[in-house]
Amino acid sequence: MDSDTAPGGHHRYTVTASDAVPSADRETVLEMARETEAADGKPPLNDEALQAIQHPEALAPSQTPLHVTVHRTSTDEDGRQQLEWIGYAFLRDALSDPTGSLFVVPQARRAGAGRRLLAATIEAAESSVKIWAPGNSVAAQTLAASAHFSPVRTLLIMSRPLDTPILDPEPPAGVSIRAFDPARDIDPWLAVNSRAFAHHPEQGGVTADGLRATMAESWFETGDFLIAEDSDGTMLGFHWLKQHSDTRGEVYVLGVDPAAGGRGLGKALLRAGLQHLRDDLGLTEVILYVEGDNEPAVGLYLLNGFDTINTDVLYAQQHDQVGN
Missing domain, CATH: 3.40.630.30 (Gcn5-related N-acetyltransferase (GNAT))
Structure with a gap:
């Protein structure tokens, strides 16, 4: 596991990458996904990602998943620091097939967290990263273009x-x-x-x-x-x-x-x-x-x-x- 901290506007972002979500943190990640789905009208994670979060033991022995979380640290009026979970990324196999998805919770968007999360995911992977954009929103297109990503595959929802x-x-x-x-x-x-x-x-x-x-x-x-x-x-x-x-x-x-x-x-x-x-x-x-x-x-x-x-x-x- 590794982590690093970088400034992000008025906040500081801490990014952590690992091959499994600790059992104590799984519900936090799932709650972020539910919150994002409620706001966007579509799930940010597919069933493979959800299974990797909840049942890592069910993955193929040869599979090396990557889970990346981004946290926002802010200081309140009394000078106390607060740590908030605001984003998550998943790659199905960081070594041979670094394909997955990422999301930032609605209230933390437009402040650089998505770019920080994507950059950390790219850095942790062993080869070229591929990221799904559910609904292909304008924000997703903008983030992809800023990181020099191009569309390579389309999934229709019918x-x-x-x-x-x-x-x-x-x-x-x-x-x-x-x-x-x-x-x-x-x-x-x-x-x-x-x-x-x-x-x-x-x-x-x-x-x-x-x-x-x-x-x-x-x-x-x-x-x-x-x-x-x-x-x-x-x-x-x-x-x-x-x-x-x-x-x-x-x-x-x-x-x-x-x-x-x-x-x-x-x-x-x-x-x-x-x-x-x-x-x-x-x-x-x-x-x-x-x-x-x-x-x-x-x-x-x-x-x-x-x-x-x-x-x-x-x-x-x-x-x-x-x-x-």
């Missing part, structure tokens, strides 16, 4: 109402759709997920411990995790759903084994999941996240009533600026 017609799933002949069974599905799911997301650094790298940690979350229900299998019981694909509230659900992960592609499984699983959210859970809206350049997936969602409502952008350091 939504549709559930009170409009949903077409029947119509799975291929010999294929059935059922609920996930932890007693027999963990290993087959890990294998299918790894193949389906072989080129997706976050989802494709889910481990057994990571899966079990997610299954231990309060929102997880086996009935919301749909499995498509062939007549011989071979798992072909899955549609993992997540309920956010009494009205909103999410297409959390939808994947098909590449060996089973071209049979309409993605369409069948999507529609079965939408019907489940509407008919079994009584929800009225569903959202999803999809790579902006994944044309087949975006096309599938558009054909099934989804529209883009927001965009997240991943920014990366320009190579000629790394180390400067």
Whole structure:
């Protein structure tokens, strides 16, 4: 662990970097994230970051995460110093894949804390940093430009109402759709997920411990995790759903084994999941996240009533600026 202090306007910022958030500090970081989400209308951290904060033991042994926190020190009228937590950054692997996100709580913005936090994150990483900007706000674009970051990846947030017609799933002949069974599905799911997301650094790298940690979350229900299998019981694909509230659900992960592609499984699983959210859970809206350049997936969602409502952008350091 290392820390350093630098002036920031009328305050001094103390930055601390470590490979895990101490258990005594986890709730403080999570509360900052909740406060930021309440103000911005969107979560500043994805599920991978939240899991790394709360369940570091579930990470892959080869993964070296980075957690950076920024604190503001101020002096009150009586000359007493006060330390306040105001920002946090996460990188999924500081060595091989320094991709993540950062945020500053609303009341501490526009005073240099974001620049200080980003600079400390870059300094602590072993290679070029990539940072997600949820919603790609003007402030995020400005911060990225000031640090010589450029957009390299886009994530679309799509939504549709559930009170409009949903077409029947119509799975291929010999294929059935059922609920996930932890007693027999963990290993087959890990294998299918790894193949389906072989080129997706976050989802494709889910481990057994990571899966079990997610299954231990309060929102997880086996009935919301749909499995498509062939007549011989071979798992072909899955549609993992997540309920956010009494009205909103999410297409959390939808994947098909590449060996089973071209049979309409993605369409069948999507529609079965939408019907489940509407008919079994009584929800009225569903959202999803999809790579902006994944044309087949975006096309599938558009054909099934989804529209883009927001965009997240991943920014990366320009190579000629790394180390400067």
